[in-house]
Amino acid sequence: xxxxxxxxxxxxxxxxxxxxxxxxxxxxxxxxxxxxxxxxxxxxxxxxxxxxxxxxxxxxxxxxxxxxxxxxxxxxxxxxxxxxxxxxxxxxxxxxxxxxxxxxxxxxxxxxxxxxxxxxxxxxxxxxxxxxxxxxxxxxxxxxxxxxxxxxxxxxxxxxxxxxxxxxxxxxxxxxxxxxxxxxxxxxxxxxxxxxxxxxxxxxxxxxxxxxxxxxxxxxxxxxxxxxxxxxxxxxxxx
Ligand code: ADP
Ligand code: MG
Numbered sequence: 001x002x003x004x005x006x007x008x009x010x011x012x013x014x015x016x017x018x019x020x021x022x023x024x025x026x027x028x029x030x031x032x033x034x035x036x037x038x039x040x041x042x043x044x045x046x047x048x049x050x051x052x053x054x055x056x057x058x059x060x061x062x063x064x065x066x067x068x069x070x071x072x073x074x075x076x077x078x079x080x081x082x083x084x085x086x087x088x089x090x091x092x093x094x095x096x097x098x099x100x101x102x103x104x105x106x107x108x109x110x111x112x113x114x115x116x117x118x119x120x121x122x123x124x125x126x127x128x129x130x131x132x133x134x135x136x137x138x139x140x141x142x143x144x145x146x147x148x149x150x151x152x153x154x155x156x157x158x159x160x161x162x163x164x165x166x167x168x169x170x171x172x173x174x175x176x177x178x179x180x181x182x183x184x185x186x187x188x189x190x191x192x193x194x195x196x197x198x199x200x201x202x203x204x205x206x207x208x209x210x211x212x213x214x215x216x217x218x219x220x221x222x223x224x225x226x227x228x229x230x231x232x233x234x235x236x237x238x239x
Contacts, residue, residue, distance in 0.1 A: 002064050002077055002154025002187045003029040004050060009059035011045055011211075019045050020211035023059070029154075032181050032188045034198045036234055037208030043191045046208075047157045050189065051080045063155060074104075079148035080157040083164060085140045087132040094119075094128040097146040111150075118146040121180070138169045142176075149184070158190040162197065170194070177201060195236050199223070207231050 009023040020042045027033050035043045048054035050061060052073035060069045068076050087096050094115055101111045119125045122142040132140055141161055148156055161177075162170045174197055181188055181201075192198055198205050199219045207214040207222065207230070215227040219235075226232035 003027060004155055004187065004189065005062045005065075006046075006050070007060045007062070009046075009049060009056045009061070011042070011049060011054070012057045018211060020049075020056075023211070023213070025206065025213065025216075027187060027189060028204075030185050030187055031203045032190065032201055034202035034205045035189065035191045035208060036193065036195075036198050036205060037214070039193075041208045042211040043208060044159050047080065047159050047189065047191060050155070051078050051157055052076050053080070077154040078157055079151045079153040079155075080159065081141075081144050081148050081161050083160040085132070085144045085164075087140060087143055089132055092129050092131060093124060093135070093143050093146075096132065096143050097150055100147060101150055114150040115146075118149045121149065121183070122146050122176075136169075137165050138173055141165065141173065145180070149180075153186065155187045155189065156184075158188065160191055160193065163193070170197075174200065195234075199235075205235070207234055 004027040006023050006025040009020055010018060011020040012018045023046065035046065037043055045054060049056050052068065052071060060067055062068060063077050088099065091099065097115045097118055098111055101114065119128055122145060124139065124142055124146060127135060127139060132143065162173050165173060178201055190201060202219050204216060205219055205222050206216040209230060215222060215231045222231060222235045223237045226235055226237050
């Protein structure tokens with residue numbers, strides 16, 4: 001079980017205004033939730049608060065029904081995948097995927113099995129000895145996803161993972177992500193500004209604006225019944 005509940009989350013950076021004034025959001029176990037909204041509306045900040053990379057000024061985060069507000073990222077049942085991949089350039093693909101497990105002192109045979117399994121799942125078997133510089137953008141992003149997978153998180157957090165890829169690769173990776181969600185059954189929270197990604201991947205879309213939820217619902221609900229012109233504009237519905 002890995003539902004995520006945000007209660008009264010407020011975030012203000014030092015010296016600034018409230019980026020997120022008062023967020024309440026319940027994300028179902030096993031769901032694929034897509035966050036959309038204009039640049040600067042607080043999507044990345046929200047993901048980082050769920051991951052524990054950023055502390056909320058007020059409010060609480062619970063995962064699996066457990067309050068994790070005070071917990072370190074490594075203690076939470078989450079893994080985050082960034083737009084920039086954030087791979088170690090001097091390490092091979094295998095070492096990159098292995099890295100977190102080494103830190104966590106997972107036994108070598110178990111690590112090897114998990115790296116192999118992730119590589120199989122992500123079609124990286126032939127590339128395990130390469131350095132990231134010798135990979136395509138799509139392969140790099142698969143490595144970043146592999147690094148998340150081996151942690152067996154209940155919750156995956158994706159921050160615009162495909163936005164550095166060209167259109168055809170993005171289409172392919174989108175299909176792969178949908179399959180991955182099916183196979184792992186994990187909860188996924190996914191930030192994108194790509195309408196097609198949002199409409200095809202999401203069970204539920206959360207449209208954000210200025211740190212607040214403008215509307216949340218299934219892709220079909222938002223498309224057919226956008227609550228505001230803003231939502232209609234974002235979802236691309238005729239209104
Ligand atoms: P999004 O991901 O939706 O584009 P962000 O969550 O990155 O938005 O940013 C939301 C707002 O918070 C922006 O106004 C941004 O400038 C501000 N912000 C983000 N991180 C910091 C930080 N570390 N310090 C100060 N302000 C920040
Ligand atoms: Mg962002």
